[in-house]
Amino acid sequence: MCIRNGTEENRQKLFYSSIKNEKFDFNGRIKIFQNDFLTVDLSEWIGKINLIVTSPPYNVGIEYGSHNDAISYDEYLMFTKLWLTKAFDLLADDGRLCLNIPLDKNKNGLRSVYADIVAIAKDVGFKYQSTIIWNEQNISRRTAWGSWLSASAPYVIAPVETIVVMYKHQWRRKTIGTSTITKEEFIDWTNGMWTFSGEKKTKIGHPAPFPIELPKRCIKLFSFKEDIVLDPFLGSGTTLIAAFREGRIGIGIEIDPSYTQLSIERLKKEVEQLSITEFLEKKT
Secondary structure (H helix, E strand, C coil): CCCCCCCHHHHHHHHCCECCCEEEEECCCEEEEECCCCCECCHHHCCCEEEEEECCCCCCCCCCCCCCCCCCHHHHHHHHHHHHHHHHHHEEEEEEEEEEEECCECCCCCECHHHHHHHHHHHHCCEEEEEEEEECCCCCCCCCCECCCCCCCECCCCCEEEEEEEECCCCCCCCCCCCCCCHHHHHHHCCCEEECCCCCHHHHCCCCCCCCHHHHHHHHHHCCCCCEEEECCCCCCHHHHHHHHCCCEEEEEECCHHHHHHHHHHHHHHHHHHHHHHHHHHHC
8 A cells, every 4th residue: 555645535544533632832832742643633734844853762672651662673664654654744845854763773683774764764755865973972881792702793783873864855945934053053063973962861751862952953954943843753842842942833742641741841941941031131
């Protein structure tokens, strides 16, 4: 079955059948929905999303709560194809995708995750732009060397992740908006090797958070002010925090109730901080 080219009726039944279940809305600028991205009704945004920044589950057995992160690899690739198909549907013709995924994984068998997901995305219809290598500087002390000091069967593990940059139909934006990136940031971030630390799980309260530096760079480099930014796997809400700070409109979908609440609490703090800042500016 070709999902992307299916009938409108089948597409609606497959991808837009669940009520939004909105949990947070700040003046229409930041919206959080508790639901499954595969089925939540986002039909009002079809063809309108300017940028998707997300890090989907890696299928490495992380205890997420509502999501099973230990399905078979074939099932994982089918899940990937489904959500990428819906993401493609939602993007504007000149919309972009920044996808944070591992280069590969060795849990439950060696898998070329990056290569497989890029191939699926291209099959769905995405066009490839570039790949950013994220050097987390997270070199752990490991014992799984394969064949120790032998060419018999050594393991080579790269302690990096990737941010795949793709787009829907055309790379150049149709309408030029207001950028919020500085000259120094542009020069630095257009170098495809990004080096900054990951985020601590204990600090955020989520098993796999990414640092705000990641969505901040993607949002400032690949979108304009007032663009609509979507994160289909919101997690702890980091993408929406970055979108809010950079003057974008943010939409986040999170399936787990506890992480939805975590995102809401973090966004409320951002809104409160903005209110305090605006009050102090008026006083001065």
